[in-house]
Amino acid sequence: MANQLLLPARFKKIGWLIFIPATIAGIALAFQEFDANWVSGRVFAIIDDSIFEKDRSFQFIRTNITNTLVGTLFLVGGLLVSFSKEKEEDEFISGLRLSSLQWAVLLSYGLLLLGFLFIYGLAFMNVMIYNMFTVLVIFIARxxxxxYKSKPTVSDEK
Structure with missing residues (x-):
């Protein structure tokens, strides 16, 4: 049965071209504690909860959009990689896809549970930030x- 929710295979390459640089930028941002001001601009904000000003709603604001840009590129790239068909999509690949997704969700929520139990204070905010991306990362990796493990090698074919 054809899965209509998958994108054509050509989107996988585009996804990798977006996902890998976004991952590198995300790691660099993490080492700078998400304070890097690489890109700033004027954006439409539904809510801007600024520390020094009253809440502002539904207006254009000038702000650092580095985290937004990197996070968006990471998610778009990751979704393209995750939800693009393989060149030869069959029931075996669909089974691997389902198994990997289940594994990723369980592991991600297991890590989140550990975070809830053992990490407190402001450090927990980092756990929540990283946890937004773990399902995609674990799914793609798994x-x-x-x-890779299921592909036959040259020696297997002889």
């Missing part, structure tokens, strides 16, 4: 690992 699915591609299982795909």
């Amino acid at each position: 699915f591609n690992y299982l795909l």
